[in-house]
Amino acid sequence: MEFDRMMEVLRRLSLEAGDKIMEIYGEDDFDVRAKSDDSPVTAADEAADAIISAGLAAAFPEATVVTEEQADSHDLESASFFIVDPLDGTKEFVKRRGDFTVNIAWVEEGVPLRGVVYAPARGRLFWTQADGTTVEEAAPFAKDAVGDLTRLSVSDPDNAALRVVASKSHRDEATDAYISKYATSDMKSAGSSLKFCLVATGEADLYPRLGRTMEWDTAAGDAVLRGAGGQVVRFDDHTPLQYGKPGYENPYFIAFAEGVTLQQA
Structure with a gap:
């Protein structure tokens, strides 16, 4: 291609x-x-x-x-x-x-x-x-x-003061509980795939998603973030999020700037 x-x-x-x-x-x-x-x-x-x-x-x-x-x-x-x-x-x-x-x-x-x-x-x-x-x-x-x-290039994150972005429409207690494992300095809410883009621009360091998403929700934002030096991994084992899965449904995932120390679930 x-x-x-x-x-x-x-x-x-x-x-x-x-x-x-x-x-x-x-x-x-x-x-x-x-x-x-x-x-x-x-x-x-x-x-x-x-x-x-x-x-x-x-x-x-x-x-x-x-x-x-x-x-x-x-x-x-x-x-x-x-x-x-x-x-x-x-x-x-x-x-x-x-x-x-x-x-x-x-x-x-x-x-x-x-x-x-x-x-x-x-x-x-x-x-x-x-x-x-x-x-x-x-x-x-x-x-x-x-x-x-x-x-675009992701931020050089400070793990003592991370900037987090989360869903505007799908925020829940499980997401808040996971975010609480990090030392944060700023919290943003955004809708749609803009959350990936905010990490790609360096406006945020971390975007966890503990909820149902489909691959069409995430693939373009994932590509944008990867091209800026970021990563998107599965929430459970921190392996790279893969596409083309049966039914095109995603597991929970974490999008982040290189240098963020990921916490376990």
Whole structure:
């Protein structure tokens, strides 16, 4: 796979999907329905999915595409595949809190090698370059031209004063109990895959997730963080989080900057 071309396509599709999401976000009212797992879905999820799925099929017709909004794709198996969450953080979208993202990633042999995370309401765009390093692009964004880029690198963490980011919508007692094992100086809450990006930029050092997630929720953010020098590991044994698992469901995990001394569960 030619990564230069891939990232050009993924970046453009994320921006196109983001434009459509923001168009619907600006409406006075939009329908919110419940899926079979009781999670919410809106016209924005479906419209963004249509844009990204069509774009990937046109650019990479032989590639496998797994996407949250197409249940039939959840049975697909491939060593290499695109994985998409067209609107990660639908609850944030519905509550108009802004912390939602477009996530597109490329996975090979269990590893998310390339990805893009776009937070259209926040005006933040993160993506991995062809060489695998991660950048944040400055707004405004043009679909046919890349703007000013900042190469991202995780923090040099102080284990006596760690900065932690946790879920805005899924915070629970188990997460708080685990965080309490660390010496912390700052605590942030954020929605969607932005939490990975905050670790990638050095704005946070540690993001533990003790709750159900799917691979489309995490793959793009994982790629962004890895490209900035961070890691994502399983909560139970601290081995690298793998992708392409049956059903695409994740175990609990920890995302962190290199240098954080991980505590046991």
